[in-house]
Amino acid sequence: MLDDLDRRLLRRWQADASLSPAELADAVGVSVGKAARRLARMQDAGVIEGISAVVDWAALGYAVEVSLRITLDKTQARAFDEFIAAARGVAEVTEIQTFLGRVDVRLTIIARDMGHYQEIYRHRILTLPHIADIEALMQIARIKAEQALPL
Known part of the structure; x- marks a missing residue:
């Protein structure tokens, strides 16, 4: 279901969810469009449920x-x-x-x-x-x- 690129995107985004799409794409070495499509696909599939703030x-x-x-x-x-x-x-x-x-x-x-x-x-x-x-x-x-x- 998830390939290496999906895993790299998720690992990086889990580490820092404040990254912009451009920063995330740059961090994993792909275009912004490709990263955005992959993230949208994972959201549609329910792998990514949302982004939230962690309150102390x-x-x-x-x-x-x-x-x-x-x-x-x-x-x-x-x-x-x-x-x-x-x-x-x-x-x-x-x-x-x-x-x-x-x-x-x-x-x-x-x-x-x-x-x-x-x-x-x-x-x-x-x-x-x-x-x-x-x-x-x-x-x-x-x-x-x-x-x-x-x-």
């Missing part, structure tokens, strides 16, 4: 990150759908993942400090529907958070 939450004053492992009360047929729909409405939830196994859902929560986290937890998280059990994991350090693929 700590620089904006969010010093606390908590991972909540949640087990749902699955006696209700729509427990997953209703829980996830409600969790999406909590602004401080930055990630929602679902799992097979004892834990059904993992939420990542950011907060300015522990008082702010306690407010979010008591008034926004504990009011989410169908929660049977919650385990909180306080993040101490992020060792690796790589979005780039090894191409």
Whole structure:
């Protein structure tokens, strides 16, 4: 599906998404038109889903990150759908993942400090529907958070 040129374009763009099309083409040694066509083809194929900014939450004053492992009360047929729909409405939830196994859902929560986290937890998280059990994991350090693929 991807050839060597596609991989070179993706590797370079993953390393620096701020490159202009001309800079990207120059970095991989092809014409701007060829690079643009390849990128458009990969976007059309869903390989490239979009370009986004990475925001450093700590620089904006969010010093606390908590991972909540949640087990749902699955006696209700729509427990997953209703829980996830409600969790999406909590602004401080930055990630929602679902799992097979004892834990059904993992939420990542950011907060300015522990008082702010306690407010979010008591008034926004504990009011989410169908929660049977919650385990909180306080993040101490992020060792690796790589979005780039090894191409």
